[in-house]
Amino acid sequence: MRQDGIAMSEEEAKERPEKKKYEFLEDLPGVGPATAQKLKEMGFHTIESLAMATERELKPAGISDRKAFAIIETARSSIGVSFIRADELLRMRKNVLRLTSGSKVLDRLLDGGMETQTITEFYGEYGSGKSQICHQLCVNVQLPPERGGLNGSALYVDTENTFRTERIVSMSKFLGLDPEQTVKNIIYAEAYTSDHQMFLLDNADEVIKQNNVKLIIVDSLTAHFRSEYIGREMLAPRQQRLNKHMHKLIGLARAFNAVAVVTNQVMAKPDIFFGDPIHPIGGHIVGHTSHTRVYLRRATHGPIRIARLVSSPYLPEGEEIFKVTENGIEDASEQDRTKPRGR
Numbered sequence: 189m190r191q192d193g194i195a196m197s198e199e200e201a202k203e204r205p206e207k208k209k210y211e212f213l214e215d216l217p218g219v220g221p222a223t224a225q226k227l228k229e230m231g232f233h234t235i236e237s238l239a240m241a242t243e244r245e246l247k248p249a250g251i252s253d254r255k256a257f258a259i260i261e262t263a264r265s266s267i268g269v270s271f272i273r274a275d276e277l278l279r280m281r282k283n284v285l286r287l288t289s290g291s292k293v294l295d296r297l298l299d300g301g302m303e304t305q306t307i308t309e310f311y312g313e314y315g316s317g318k319s320q321i322c323h324q325l326c327v328n329v330q331l332p333p334e335r336g337g338l339n340g341s342a343l344y345v346d347t348e349n350t351f352r353t354e355r356i357v358s359m360s361k362f363l364g365l366d367p368e369q370t371v372k373n374i375i376y377a378e379a380y381t382s383d384h385q386m387f388l389l390d391n392a393d394e395v396i397k398q399n400n401v402k403l404i405i406v407d408s409l410t411a412h413f414r415s416e417y418i419g420r421e422m423l424a425p426r427q428q429r430l431n432k433h434m435h436k437l438i439g440l441a442r443a444f445n446a447v448a449v450v451t452n453q454v455m456a457k458p459d460i461f462f463g464d465p466i467h468p469i470g471g472h473i474v475g476h477t478s479h480t481r482v483y484l485r486r487a488t489h490g491p492i493r494i495a496r497l498v499s500s501p502y503l504p505e506g507e508e509i510f511k512v513t514e515n516g517i518e519d520a521s522e523q524d525r526t527k528p529r530g531r
């Protein structure tokens with residue numbers, strides 16, 4: 189059984205009847221070389237990603253619903269995921285790992301850091317620190333667990349060409365890591381269009397598995413979709429595509445017990461009379477699919493940023509401050525805290 193994923197622990201496995209473990213798609217009963225090839229072309233290169241697929245997704249490979257059901261079930265059973273009782277769900281939750289943000293108070297707001305198996309969304313205006321957090325997480329994920337890391341590497345899907353290795357070098361030096369090695373452990377892909385962005389994730393499973401990727405970043409999730417799908421009539425197809433994209437991301441985060449982080453821009457809704465007129469892009473689809481949403485704001489001046497936990501499946505709303513410096517994401521000092529806060 190896999191040790192790192194949501195698969196069962198050894199003790200749990202002993203309590204269950206023996207289940208066959210498969211390594212490659214071709215090994216699965218009912219999957220010959222031709223079907224395996226078609227599945228790979230559709231983005232399913234590993235048993236893990238197949239385990240997270242739906243029967244409908246396998247249709248284009250010419251696989252009947254019944255056969256798809258059997259294949260997915262076998263893949264699920266191979267990695268130890270199947271229908272489970274609620275008490276087992278609790279045990280599954282125990283496999284959830286946490287990744288530090290670099291700021292203790294921000295970690296505390298998130299109950300110990302960014303969770304694996306779920307999507308954490310950071311949204312806010314330009315310069316609010318979304319990409320800086322993403323850079324920092326790429327470094328932190330490489331730390332050992334006792335330092336808040338996951339001993340893994342990172343996959344960075346960059347849609348706005350804002351990833352900078354210089355920042356990784358500064359951040360890793362500050363943490364006493366070898367900058368050259370740290371940079372090597374980040375797999376970078378620039379997405380040129382929303383279709384390309386989707387294609388990258390659809391084909392990421394093998395890269396994730398081979399490189400022990402424990403952090404998947406999409407920065408920004410919505411920028412391409414927002415600029416390509418313009419006008420009311422494009423709203424429905426845009427939301428449908430975004431939904432598919434986010435479900436792919438959740439599937440990968442679950443299959444590989446990885447942290448998934450997305451960033452999102454905001455827009456002002458002028459017709460709002462009550463509450464905050466600033467809203468994240470992507471509407472209900474993004475809102476409902478992101479498990480944890482954090483709204484970032486700049487203070488009126490300086491390095492201070494304000495993080496508000498806007499929604500979480502089990503944590504209360506809350507607000508904390510941190511700062512963005514040359515070293516990366518850090519806790520604000522007492523002196524920083526007494527300076528005027530933001531809007």
Ligand SMILES: Nc1ncnc2c1ncn2[C@@H]1O[C@H](COP(=O)(O)OP(=O)(O)OP(=O)(O)O)[C@@H](O)[C@H]1O
Binds near residue numbers: 350491
């Ligand atoms: N080397 C550095 N030292 C100190 N602060 C830095 C450094 N690099 C970036 N910053 C801070 O981070 C800010 C940029 O933040 P970031 O790129 O994370 O914004 P963002 O929220 O991703 O914005 P956008 O919506 O435009 O992508 C800069 O304006 C600066 O305040």
Ligand SMILES: [Mg+2]
Binds near residue numbers: 318319320350407
């Ligand atoms: Mg950015």
